[in-house]
Amino acid sequence: MTEPLLEVKGLQAWYGESHVLHGVDLQVHRGETVTLLGRNGAGKTTTLKSIMGVLRKRQGEIRLSGKDLMNLPLHHIAYAGLGFVPEERGIFSGLSVHENLLLPPKVAEGGFTLDEIYHLFPNLAERRNSQGTKLSGGEQQMLAIARILRTGANILLLDEPTEGLAPVIVQRIGDVIRALKAKGMTILLVEQNFRFARKVADRFYVMEDGHMIDTFRADELEGRMDSLNETLGL
């Protein structure tokens, strides 16, 4: 197997005095879509935030293409190639859709062009001059993803992209993720919606109480359904 694009070893994290991640290990290879599964409070979002550096009180090892991210200031981590789409979407109300799209600086060559983005998300093109937060929940999620595609980040960290969205929008987000996969994009996805995750992921990690308790490939999923039912309460 080739070297992983993203490698996390022994990651621990704290919210104040509260110790929430207890030695998380994970790897994501180039072109893979990897999903973190787990119940509410299992530590999935915290893992993503710790990798991105948004949560600073953390220990362990985080490497992207072999480069140590642990001691980089937050604004340097994006330039290493990580693109972050937060759970709350982070659409700026003071900016139009177009301004939201253009906000993140380009961190590398090879990102999507505006034309490509508006082709992939035609709704955004139609509403490019609207205030970002005037969009529907689904459109805001599209905008949050589109915004990062422009930057040239080589791995997307998507935190619960389907949360609170109507089934038809969830399906559309699934189509977008599959389109990104087809383009060779690497994705680390946090998702509670197991039915959605199973359609897009190549590999899964399962988290519980801040620990990584299992990992398996998509083709091993059927054999894990019983234990997943128990862990995730499906």
Place this chain on the structure above:
Amino acid sequence: MVTVFGISLPALMGQLLIGLINGSFYAMLSLGLAVIFGMLRVINFAHGAQYMLGAFFAWFLLRYAGIGFWPALVLAPLGVALVGVVIEKVLLSRIYNLDHLYGLLLTFGLALVIEGLFRHWYGTSGQPYSIPSTFQGAFNLGFMILPKYRAFVIVASVVVCLATWLLIEKTKFGAYLRAATENPTLVQAFGVNVPRLLTLTYAIGAGLAGLAGVLAAPVYQVSPLMGQNIVIIVFAVVVIGGMGSIMGAVITGYVLGLVEGLTKVFYPEASSTVIFVIMVLVLLVRPAGLFGKE
């Protein structure tokens, strides 16, 4: 002679002009305060001292280096902006995680120290700063005499406010500012150097105060107390406009200057309190200010 409500037109227009001049300074100063508060969430009580520094820097340049008004209009605000960089890097950057009250107390203390030092060195009587030769004299508009320099101050203030508004609303830097006002962590996670953005914002706010100070030097005396006298009114302007609202600060600055001028004509006894009465009324009806978000 033409009269309006029993007041002669030249007298009325003269007071309106004074109101507009004051409003120009209120607008420039409250704009800087609004920019700083919007981004840093710091209530910058040192703003009056920075305005005073701008005027003094212009006076220093003239007195000790023979550098006149026009170069000083650029150099003095840059000097004040540099002082702003030091204040932000050395002091303010350490208190962002604390309650807003600490920023207010810190900048209030700074203002006392800066103004105290200048009072110690230069007394309170004030230093003269002449009107640049280009703007000596006045325009006769028929119904009033308009001193050229005062006309320049009004135009300059409109240009400065407009340029700042364009910077914030129409540039990439402005988009970063507006976004970082809402969610600085996410903007930094996108790769924007937010700590530097904070420093720059404070420097721009301080520089605007310094620029207002240079423009004020030929109108008022260059005095260590000039900042104290105006900063309380400017805070009232910002509160009425809505804390952090750029447009609110500018419009309210001009309007309240005019209201103050009109009050001087029709009910002079209330002219020094009218802005504070308006502030109380606005806070009762619209606590977030006229242009602030509820």
